[in-house]
Amino acid sequence: MTTTITTGADATPRRTVRPTRPDRKQRWARRAPLLPALLFAIVVTQLPFLFTLYLSTQSWNALRPGSREFIGLANYATVLSDDRLRAALVNTVVLTASSVLVSVLLGLGLALLLDRRFPGRGIVRTLLITPFLVMPMAAALLWKHAIYNPSYGLINGIFGGNTDWVSQYPMVSVVAALVWQWTPFMMLIILAGLQGQSLETLEAARVDGAGPWQTFTRVTLPYLRPYLELGALLGSIYLVQTFDAVFTITQGGPGRATTNLPYEIYLTTFRKFEYGEAAAAGVVVVIGTILVATFALRLISSLFRMEDPR
């Protein structure tokens, strides 16, 4: 599609400096490879949100046919004054923050353990990444039945007792299963960071008389910071949308103890069929996400090499 363009890459104008403004045809030739992906992304991911906006102004319960009418912002009033959404928001924050924090810390510890040569290092690494590769739905079922079950679960089987882990510690149960899956992810990113650390810096710290602990806190940890941030950021993007684990392990319960926003909106849509309210809740979540994402994007641009391409 762009076979007419055969000039070398050096003719490429930089983003900031434009010696010659490429003519119309050339600019479109440049854009052509991008357009299919861009259009696809806009149509599939952005148009539904416009439709969500429209739906959020409707009073529409799918169980009462013919009940649909324009009610302005009333759904928003319902949703925002509703305790359930607030509880779900709190649960989402608790669930995301604790799983990200714990898995980053554990991932850091494991990465430090693996950042040295020892017999069977490759095998240990392989064992450690496996939890992340297990299908999340399968992992959730595994934890619910094979590990947490009070009568034949692995925990009570090994340590005795008959604690019903899921109903007594619902949030901890969900977080533990998520941490188990996401620690390997964090470990991989942090380990890649550790292995890029120059030995000379460490040697210099040692020569300067720094002990191992000092070297770790003063040299290694600051050096690892972007990797820790990257892991935490990407982990949050995925974990804030947690659905499988809640749906499977606790069904949001007991009561609403583990109902997070995705599960709450799912319930409003497909259990109560309050389409208008579900849409309004969706819009509120999107606005919240945009607020958080603005910071996240700023972080991303500092973490990823965002220099001008050639």
Next chain:
Amino acid sequence: MTRTSNPARRSAGLTGAVWTVLAWLAGLLFFLPVLWMMLTGFKREVDAASNPPSWFFTPVLDGYRQVFDRDLTPYLLNSLMASLVSTLLVLVLATPAAYALSIRPVAKWRDVLFFFISTKMLPVVAALLPIYLLVQNLGMLDNVWTLIVLYTAMNLPIAVWMMRSFLLEVPTALIEAAAMDGANLLVTIRRILLPIIAPGLAATALICFIFSWNEFFLAVNLTATRAGTSPIFLVGFITSEGLFLARLCAAATIVSLPVVLAGWIAQKQLVRGLSMGAVK
């Protein structure tokens, strides 16, 4: 932590041994649930539900046989179809786009890059209702192609970012030389770009495959019996009563196996993919 990392130096003596043992213990501890899942899949249901847990037993294939008797195969095929086709589509869309954001960048490449990643941050749940209604109107509920389109959109941002990071590594001199030799774009792509970015394409494909294979939220809300993917097969086990643990573990092992094997084999590519190209 009492010592810092040092990949070049093998720590000597007792401390070294202690850290090695600790690393092995951590690895085994994290692997234990997976091992338990695999073992339980080969138990008889009575052994699976025994307390205390039985580590030694006569392995049987009952669990596996029952899972396939309950028609797991169509679910696996749906998963395979949805994952493979969407991965292929993602690569076809993302590679040219990444090219237009790296080697011959469009004017606002930075904005475009951020637009892509922002679609990944928007919660899927907020789009579920309109997507559901639209799909319903089109008569596309319980259709694998619906999942294919949505999985393509889901993985597109990751693939664009990854492929861009791989394309940025192609030496400029190489492309310039090709241009000077009078090679046109297609020849340049085929002879120079493709061989260099082939590992990148493989890594991107792996990540897209993993995420589509494991996707549950869209699948559970938009499919049922005809187009259900493998995680949908597992839904039946959520509230099961009675003796079913061996069957559950057999099913969980089978549906997880493709991604576990792929991830084990392509460990090196995994890091780069998971960090969207940021970490090598």
